[in-house]
Amino acid sequence: MLVLYESAVGLALFKIKDSKVEGKQDELAKEFETPEGANNLVKLQAIHRFTSTASAVEDMTAIGEGKLSKSLKKFLTDEISGNKKLKNEKLAVSEPKLGGAIAKKLEINVVSDSSVNELYRGIRQQLSSLLGDVDPRDLATMELGLSHSLSRYKLKFSPDKVDTMIVQAIALLDDLDKEINIYSMRVKEWYGWHFPEMGKIITENITYAKVVKAMGFRTNYATTDFSHVLPEELEETLKSAAAVSMGTEISDQDLAHIHLLADQVISITQYRTELYEYLRNRMAAIAPNLTALVGELVGARLIAHAGSLVSLAKQPASTIQILGAEKALFRALKTKHDTPKYGLIFHASLVGQAPTKLKGKMARMVATKTALSVRLDALADADSKSTVESATIGIDNRVKLEARLRQLEAGAGFSSLRAQAKLNGGEKQKRFDMKGNGASYSTGADSVTLISTGVEAAPGADEGVEKMVVADEVEGETEEQRKKREKKEKKERRKSEKAAGGADGEATGETEEERAARKKAKKEKKRAREEEDGSPKKKSKKSKTRDE
Numbered sequence: 001m002l003v004l005y006e007s008a009v010g011l012a013l014f015k016i017k018d019s020k021v022e023g024k025q026d027e028l029a030k031e032f033e034t035p036e037g038a039n040n041l042v043k044l045q046a047i048h049r050f051t052s053t054a055s056a057v058e059d060m061t062a063i064g065e066g067k068l069s070k071s072l073k074k075f076l077t078d079e080i081s082g083n084k085k086l087k088n089e090k091l092a093v094s095e096p097k098l099g100g101a102i103a104k105k106l107e108i109n110v111v112s113d114s115s116v117n118e119l120y121r122g123i124r125q126q127l128s129s130l131l132g133d134v135d136p137r138d139l140a141t142m143e144l145g146l147s148h149s150l151s152r153y154k155l156k157f158s159p160d161k162v163d164t165m166i167v168q169a170i171a172l173l174d175d176l177d178k179e180i181n182i183y184s185m186r187v188k189e190w191y192g193w194h195f196p197e198m199g200k201i202i203t204e205n206i207t208y209a210k211v212v213k214a215m216g217f218r219t220n221y222a223t224t225d226f227s228h229v230l231p232e233e234l235e236e237t238l239k240s241a242a243a244v245s246m247g248t249e250i251s252d253q254d255l256a257h258i259h260l261l262a263d264q265v266i267s268i269t270q271y272r273t274e275l276y277e278y279l280r281n282r283m284a285a286i287a288p289n290l291t292a293l294v295g296e297l298v299g300a301r302l303i304a305h306a307g308s309l310v311s312l313a314k315q316p317a318s319t320i321q322i323l324g325a326e327k328a329l330f331r332a333l334k335t336k337h338d339t340p341k342y343g344l345i346f347h348a349s350l351v352g353q354a355p356t357k358l359k360g361k362m363a364r365m366v367a368t369k370t371a372l373s374v375r376l377d378a379l380a381d382a383d384s385k386s387t388v389e390s391a392t393i394g395i396d397n398r399v400k401l402e403a404r405l406r407q408l409e410a411g412a413g414f415s416s417l418r419a420q421a422k423l424n425g426g427e428k429q430k431r432f433d434m435k436g437n438g439a440s441y442s443t444g445a446d447s448v449t450l451i452s453t454g455v456e457a458a459p460g461a462d463e464g465v466e467k468m469v470v471a472d473e474v475e476g477e478t479e480e481q482r483k484k485r486e487k488k489e490k491k492e493r494r495k496s497e498k499a500a501g502g503a504d505g506e507a508t509g510e511t512e513e514e515r516a517a518r519k520k521a522k523k524e525k526k527r528a529r530e531e532e533d534g535s536p537k538k539k540s541k542k543s544k545t546r547d548e
Contacts, residue, residue, distance in 0.1 A: 002045065002080065003092045003116070005123055006063055008056070008142035009134060010049035011072060013079055014042045014123060015089075032122030035129035042123065044130055045086075048075040057149050066097025068105055081106055092116040163286055163309040169279045170300040176272045180205060183265045187212065190258050194218060194250045197241040201234065206269045209262040211238070216255055218242045289373035289394030294348040294366065301344050302370075313371075313378035320374075321345060321367035345370065350401050358408050365404065369397040 003014040017040070031037040048071065050056035055071070062069040080086050090109045093099035099112030128136040184205035192199055195218040202208045207229060215224045221242035226235045250258075283296040287309060290299040305323055306312035315323070322329055324343030332339045341360035345351060345367055354362040373394045380390075 001090045001092060001111075002086065003042070003119060003123065004076075004094075005120065005127075006060065006094075007127060007131075008050075008139065008146045009131060010047050010056075011059065011075055012044060012048075012131070013046045013075075014130070015045045015086075016119075017041060017043055028118045028122055032125055035126050038122060038126035038130060042130060044132065046075075046079045047131070048072075053145065053149050056146050057153050060146070060150055061153065063095060063098055066095055066101060068098065068101045073105070076102065076106055076108065080108055092119060094120055163303055166279065166282055166286065166300050167304040167308075169275060169282065170297070170304050173272065173275055173279065176268060176275065180265060180268050180272065183261060183268065184208065187258065187261050187265060190254075190261070192247075194247045195242065195245055196247050197245055198238065201238050201241060202230075205265060209265040209269075212262045213259060213266070215242075216259075217250075218245055218247065284391075287374065287377040288391035289377050289397075290370065292391040292394030293370055293373050293398050294345065294350070298344060298348050301347075302374075305344060309374065309378045313375045315371070317364075317368040317371040320370055321363055350398070350405065354405055355409065355412070358405070358412065361408065362401075362405060365401055369401060373397060 001016045003016065005012045005014060028041075031041045050059070059069050059071055062072070076091075080089070080091065088109070090111050091099075091102065093102060093110055093112045094116070096112045099110040102108055103110040123130060128134050128139050131139075187205075187209055188199050191212050198208070198211070198218075202211060210229045211226065214226060214229060215221060219242075221239045226238065230238065279300060280291075280296045283291045283299055287299055287303070290302070293299075294302070302320065302323060303309055303312055306315060312320070322340055322343045323345070325340040326343075328340045331337075342351065342363035345363055346359070348366055350366050351359055351363050376393055
């Protein structure tokens with residue numbers, strides 16, 4: 001049995017002397033415990049030494065991918081296929097994919113299952129003694145150099161093309177924003193006990209922290225110079241508020257801790273500015289077209305969400321459009337509702353300046369151009385990306401999208417804010433001021449004029465009182481309104497007449513027995529009239545049942 005072993009020195013071919021120990025892991029482990037036992041069991045048949053680090057990296061990469069390199073193919077052909085004694089021998093290979101490629105192309109009987117793992121472990125343990133003329137220290141140095149070269153090749157290391165730095169930078173930028181917000185709120189709440197009015201006067205976090213550092217106790221407002229922190233108008237407002245502040249007193253120890261926290265806010269804010277500049281420069285070097293189209297922050301978030309620039313380039317435009325809205329997408333698919341129109345790309349300036357009804361269409365167009373731009377950035381040569389004209393496609397796509405947006409706005413009847421500003425001569429909208437010279441309320445408007453409608457009042461009202469309506473309801477009414485009013489009045493008149501007729505019994509003052517007697521007499525009179533006519537009325541079901 002032959003064993004193919006790849007090492008930093010080269011490709012080695014070993015032959016097992018004792019075929020009885022094949023597959024017996026316990027016996028193999030005992031034999032490989034000492035160099036003498038390993039040499040008695042395994043013999044070096046042939047070796048193909050690497051001539052350079054580049055050739056070693058090439059062969060090792062091919063073996064790792066399960067491919068048969070030219071040098072390995074030539075080595076196996078010369079040593080096994082061309083040797084009649086070894087042609088029928090089994091060949092043990094560590095990689096199953098590589099074993100399949102060797103068996104297919106060279107027609108060699110290959111073994112690449114778990115039974116050869118212990119054999120490879122023993123050879124690796126006693127490799128320096130099996131190779132013979134190789135010093136263990138030299139072998140360790142060669143292995144270290146080859147591992148570095150192989151890792152560098154796998155990572156495809158290039159200082160100008162490391163998108164991992166962008167992924168880490170944008171994640172750190174988000175974390176810094178959260179930390180700055182938390183620390184700033186803590187400073188305002190803490191110092192607000194001493195000077196509560198200052199929180200409404202100064203809203204910026206970094207400015208608030210600098211004022212706290214400069215002033216200390218609020219009683220020092222008169223001797224503190226805020227010219228390097230605040231404008232003159234704001235400085236006067238702050239000093240006026242400090243003179244009449246309702247805050248409580250704090251100790252020196254309290255102020256010392258507040259100063260330490262303010263220092264943290266200032267330092268983190270300064271580092272955040274430096275990190276943003278670093279991210280902007282890195283995005284301009286790695287993805288200039290993507291940056292020109294959607295901006296460095298949105299572009300960096302897209303790269304970070306996809307994992308890398310190459311992964312983002314492999315995505316279609318429809319995926320880029322909803323990248324970042326996966327949770328909403330799957331929720332919509334589960335509930336059978338409308339899917340989201342945009343994800344992270346919503347924060348791009350081109351989508352943000354579009355009207356609400358056109359945002360979905362604009363997001364789709366921006367995603368299409370983004371897919372083209374990012375593919376060029378990912379697959380372009382590093383030298384061509386470093387030139388001044390590297391972002392031409394991104395800039396051209398942005399100009400086309402802006403023109404298309406203006407065309408859509410004109411067709412839909414929208415006018416962008418920028419267009420309105422140009423029409424107004426670049427002037428901003430004037431601020432609305434509430435003035436106190438409004439007109440007073442006129443009580444004379446409360447009086448109304450009533451006119452007669454000719455409709456009698458409802459029962460119970462005073463005699464001779466007619467129903468009155470407001471004059472404004474009659475004057476100026478249309479023909480349709482007049483007909484409706486007359487119909488309503490007629491309906492009310494009928495209602496009042498019916499109510500008056502139904503109350504006759506109550507008006508005469510008859511009792512319940514008298515009313516029953518009157519109704520009975522009325523029925524008998526009606527029955528007698530029917531008998532005279534000769535057409536008796538049919539009995540009802542109730543009367544039939546009663547007769548029976």
